[in-house]
Amino acid sequence: MxxxxxxxxxxxxxxxxxxxxxxxxxxxxxxxxxxxxxxxxxxxxxxxxxxxxxxxxxxxxxxxxxxxxxxxxxxxxxxxxxxxxxxxxxxxxxxxxxxxxxxxxxxxxxxxxxxxxxxxxxxxxxxxxxxxxxxxxxxxxxxxxxxxxxxxxxxxxxxxxxxxxxxxxxxxxxxxxxxxxxxxENEPLPEWLNEEVLERHKQRIGPHTVQDINIDYQEKTYNNKVAPNYPRYLGEIAxxxxxxxxxxxxxxxxxxxxxxxxxxxxxxxxxxxxxxxxxxxxxxxxxxxxxxxxxxxxxxxxxxxxxxxxxxxxxxxxxxxxxxxxxxxxxxxxxxxxxxxxxxxxxxxxxxxxxxxxxxxxxxxDYLVVSQCAHVAQRSVRFRDWMYIRTYHDGYHLFDQEMLFNLSEDPKEQHNVAAENKALCMEAVYYLNQWHDEHMRRSGDDRDPLWTVIKEGGPFHAKGYLTGYIQRLEETGRGQHVEELKRRHPSELPQEADSAAVLAQKYLHAKMM
CATH class of the missing domain: 3.40.720.10 (Alkaline Phosphatase, subunit A)
Structure with missing residues (x-):
């Protein structure tokens, strides 16, 4: 053989x-x-x-x-x-x-x-x-x-x-x-990739979206830089x-x-x-x-x-x-x-x-559960014609917590139809919970490694990148997204250490004012 x-x-x-x-x-x-x-x-x-x-x-x-x-x-x-x-x-x-x-x-x-x-x-x-x-x-x-x-x-x-x-x-x-x-060189693009799609994608943010394809591991941000040794790989799709x-x-x-x-x-x-x-x-x-x-x-x-x-x-x-x-x-x-x-x-x-x-x-x-914890933290359920995606850490893409795509009609996942299909989302969550419970029972401990990733600061390819990316968004005219990023990820921003003594000092200062 x-x-x-x-x-x-x-x-x-x-x-x-x-x-x-x-x-x-x-x-x-x-x-x-x-x-x-x-x-x-x-x-x-x-x-x-x-x-x-x-x-x-x-x-x-x-x-x-x-x-x-x-x-x-x-x-x-x-x-x-x-x-x-x-x-x-x-x-x-x-x-x-x-x-x-x-x-x-x-x-x-x-x-x-x-x-x-x-x-x-x-x-x-x-x-x-x-x-x-x-x-x-x-x-x-x-x-x-x-x-x-x-x-x-x-x-x-x-x-x-x-x-x-x-x-x-x-x-x-x-x-x-x-x-x-x-x-x-002389062959057209797939039909679905057209100017309308590109313009819609320009409204999205996060790593590997059209304006920020590059991950800069040195500066801890996402940007549109191009590696000169790899001319086939772009930093931006303008x-x-x-x-x-x-x-x-x-x-x-x-x-x-x-x-x-x-x-x-x-x-x-x-x-x-x-x-x-x-x-x-x-x-x-x-x-x-x-x-x-x-x-x-x-x-x-x-x-x-x-x-x-x-x-x-x-x-x-x-x-x-x-x-x-x-x-x-x-x-x-x-x-x-x-x-x-x-x-x-x-x-x-x-x-x-x-x-x-x-x-x-x-x-x-009958169904599958697939996971990603290196760039985002997500678990998804693939069943019948559907892909249900549940996001626990969005990797700075501002994904909805729940996304649902009909793969027979929308195989490229362009239209999230979760809001109008709550019953299907509930079915998917049932499958997800059933899968989770079964495999936690089979595990030798009580640790779900997805939550380990989140508690250790987030997915590896997003961990420590938020400050640099916020600066890039503001510099490139996309600052309207910053407040939502801060709201979703407050623990990932530089914060003053509020010890008991510092809190007491702040309280006394406020009383004196």
Whole structure:
């Protein structure tokens, strides 16, 4: 048995040809999709990067494994505690690679810098070999492909391996080399991205809205600065020409990566193993390219960020099948166990969708709950045609606490219809509470890491940014939003320390006046 897992960072299904995109971004991915099963309602349980991959590898929701953010306490998994054995659960089959290693006897191989990028060294658990491509996730395909080709040429003909390859080209900043050109130079934008939409998006504020696409980690603010080394990635979308440059930059990243995937497939064909190779193509999260008015980021618990591509070509199983059931990415672990006829780990949160691959039968869930705690703090419910988003920290976007979108009519999440659909919102909150209660009961403690993030000062990519951003809003003629930001986030502004002595002094001063 041979398995190739392609983890394509920040790849949105909305921008792949096999998912209906008008541009030819993904011919090699599309070919594999035609030979296997394509899942249309597949979601990460926890976004963005580190929470998503931790949930995938551990088989547990972030509310249980503890890692939901990019810093602070919630930037690490929860400790196993007093019941931890000499070898922790991730070694004993509790992670995807260790399970394949122990239960299926596969040589497990990783080509990725991800663990070092986020100090998520649990990501290595269960890999026999790992190759750090060395640029902390800033590498382009030309840095990854030679490493993967070298391994394939040396080992591809052998039996019993699992090769996990991580590409980064669709991730910001869009880094396809300029000499690659622009295959989409003469192609129009998607129809929905028009001048009316842009003008409406100019009224929004927050990181990665059209006037503040850049996060300035040095100055602790959001602005429109441009990194000269990445000309495809803009700091601001001022007009439709900028809009086209932004979308083209992202699409070029996908197409450049897809070209390199073609090189891997060609090498596997030369090795004579392509016909019986299991190929899994997915991502850690998508990329908002206008959804919620956000561009070039994966910063929310919405359709744009949490909706994933998932393509599985499993020789001998269904071909050319499209599955519309609701599934989590962490459902992959019990699915593989099911396909291999092996036992499922009892503490995994996933449910097998093996029947889709074997028989083409529907086995989707009734609803999903997806979370984001690195840029905002949100939990959302995906059910029937709806995406309900509940915001606990808005990341300075001034989102409504409740948002509801009809994805069949409004797939780009432009019109919040929560106010006129209270019954649907109440239904979603019931699902959210049901999910929360179930997984808090299954947790080994009473800590919901979403609230840990909030109590430690907010999401990592918003923590400490409010003062600088208020100054930018005032300097750029958008000061009308400042009072509402202050009202929502009073504890995040510089405040005088009101000790008992200071309060007494203020009281006496007021009496004397």
């Amino acid at each position: 041979r398995i190739l897992f392609l983890d394509l960072d920040s790849t949105s299904p909305d921008h792949l040809g096999c998912y209906g995109y008008q541009r030819n971004t993904s011919p090699n991915i599309d070919r594999i999709a035609a030979e296997g099963v394509r899942f249309t309602n597949y979601y990460t349980s926890d976004a963005p990067c580190a929470p998503s991959r931790t949930a995938l590898m551990s088989g547990k929701f972030g509310i249980r494994n503890g890692l939901v953010g990019h810093g602070g306490t919630a930037g690490d998994m929860k400790l196993e505690g007093p019941e931890r054995e000499l070898m922790g659960r991730l070694t004993r089959g509790g992670s995807l690679p260790s399970y394949l290693q122990l239960m299926a006897g596969l040589n497990t191989v990783l080509i990725s810098p991800f663990a070092q990028r986020h100090s998520t060294f649990h990501f290595y658990a269960g890999f026999n070999e790992f190759y750090n491509t060395g640029k902390y996730g800033n590498e382009s395909a030309e840095h990854v492909t030679p490493v993967a080709l070298d391994w394939i040429e040396r080992n591809g003909h052998k039996d019993d391996w699992f090769l996990y390859v991580n590409y980064w080209d669709p991730h910001t900043p869009y880094r396809a080399p300029m000499e690659y050109g622009n295959p989409f 007009d439709m020409d900028d809009m086209k440059k932004m979308i083209d930059g992202y699409d070029c990243g996908i197409r450049y990566m897809d070209d390199h995937l073609g090189r891997l497939f060609a090498s596997l064909e030369e090795q004579g193993v392509m016909d019986d190779l299991i190929i899994i193509i997915s991502a850690d999260h998508g990329e908002n390219m206008g959804q919620l008015g956000i561009y070039g980021e994966h910063a929310t618990a919405d359709q744009g960020t949490c909706h994933l591509p998932m393509i599985i070509r499993w020789p001998g199983m269904k071909q050319g099948k499209v599955d519309e059931g609701l599934h989590y990415h962490l459902d992959l672990l019990p699915t593989i166990a099911d396909m291999l006829g092996k036992p499922v780990m009892t503490d995994w949160d996933g449910i097998s969708y093996g029947p889709v691959l074997k028989e083409g039968s529907d086995c989707g869930r």
